[in-house]
Amino acid sequence: AQSVTQLDSQVPVFEEAPVELRCNYSSSVSVYLFWYVQYPNQGLQLLLKYLSGSTLVKGINGFEAEFNKSQTSFHLRKPSVHISDTAEYFCAALDNDMRFGAGTRLTVKP
């Protein structure tokens, strides 16, 4: 079965700094990869997804992620974060059904 590991449970960063949230997945078959964001007291919203094609995927709010098959990684990046990016971020992988990582809490400080 698919498993997803988010390597950092919490990432504090200052406003306007770059950030990378790390995600590794395990699979021996084709897999589809997703990043979701959960703002405080809200549901989950899709940031971006990788299905096939270009390994660099651009999403909403200036986020992007790179699919690396050899390292089985799908790290999320943003070159300059804002206070409003403070949220919990979930990496997910889909083969037969969708599996989520434990989440990374991104806190952007002024």
Add this chain to the structure above:
Amino acid sequence: EAQVTQNPRYLITVTGKKLTVTCSQNMNHEYMSWYRQDPGLGLRQIYYSMNVEVTDKGDVPEGYKVSRKEKRNFPLILESPSPNQTSLYFCASRGRLAAYEQYFGPGTRLTVT
């Protein structure tokens, strides 16, 4: 508007009192799932359904039941709730193809005392 709705949004109940959390989607999606979210554990799948009358266990099905009598509805039933089922619950749906993103409901915060 395409959406997944859940009711109630908040519920406080006592141990052993049966409850149902409803979930409905208006996108004609085949797949529907229930997740629970707990701090440090992310989202764990409780049950999922690939279509009407087809359901299967996820990672943490103990203490829960589901049914899928209609395509749009996927209720979650707790026959005898216990305090360890205190959690934030999300219903989700998606179309048959992987290109279809999974849409989430707003969540139901359940407290069992």
